[in-house]
Amino acid sequence: MAKYAFIPSRTGNSKTLSNLKDFFKLAGYDVKVLIGKPSIFEAYSEALRECKVKATDKVVMCHDDIEILSKTEAFNTVLDAHFKKPKAGFLGVAGTRYFPDHAVWWNGYGVDHKPMNPQNPLCGFIFHGKTPESMRAEVYGAQANTVVMDGVFLAATGAVLNSIQISKPKSFEGGWHFYDVFYTYQAFKKGFVNRTAPIMIRHESVGEPDEVYNKNRLAFLKLCGGDLPVQAF
Numbered sequence: 001m002a003k004y005a006f007i008p009s010r011t012g013n014s015k016t017l018s019n020l021k022d023f024f025k026l027a028g029y030d031v032k033v034l035i036g037k038p039s040i041f042e043a044y045s046e047a048l049r050e051c052k053v054k055a056t057d058k059v060v061m062c063h064d065d066i067e068i069l070s071k072t073e074a075f076n077t078v079l080d081a082h083f084k085k086p087k088a089g090f091l092g093v094a095g096t097r098y099f100p101d102h103a104v105w106w107n108g109y110g111v112d113h114k115p116m117n118p119q120n121p122l123c124g125f126i127f128h129g130k131t132p133e134s135m136r137a138e139v140y141g142a143q144a145n146t147v148v149m150d151g152v153f154l155a156a157t158g159a160v161l162n163s164i165q166i167s168k169p170k171s172f173e174g175g176w177h178f179y180d181v182f183y184t185y186q187a188f189k190k191g192f193v194n195r196t197a198p199i200m201i202r203h204e205s206v207g208e209p210d211e212v213y214n215k216n217r218l219a220f221l222k223l224c225g226g227d228l229p230v231q232a233f
Contacts, residue, residue: 001056005029008043009064017064027072039175041168055159062153069200078197089192090156090184094124094140095149101228105148115139124196128203135202145232146194151180152203171219174212
């Protein structure tokens, strides 16, 4: 059983990325920085193929501008516990139990958001900020099984990754949007159990939906929208 960390990066050169590589190495991961790839789909597809990832291997796929604040021992304990469960799917830090028919998983999150409201479908949390001193907590909700999750941090076994389509759908116009929803939704539909986990992560940037994001969302709906909305239990 091998452990890999796949990290797409434009340049492969930043202090945050250097620290992230050190964290994963200390946690026992073989780190692969995927530099200058034309799309995140291609980056992950090539990495899985080149590493010949096996069913029992563990793979983390994450952004290059994150800092993992959890200790390596706690980090490994959380991941190991998840992957011991039957039909373990993706493990992430933010997602939703209820995936609406418009496919925007974080719909409704805002200043009036009530994380502990029983009707709130959102799950997990993450810190955002350029530095630990300036970061703020984004609390989506309690940890739970999810339909889809955000791609800032995702972990899965080779059994999961080798059973879904990792390459970019032909109908997707953009190479960097909606991959996370596409991956985690496929796993959910195949009966794997996706879940958020209490892994403490600081993310330096905040993704903003743009025109290409919306085009990929609409393309996803043409591919998979017929089954929406769906609920995880």
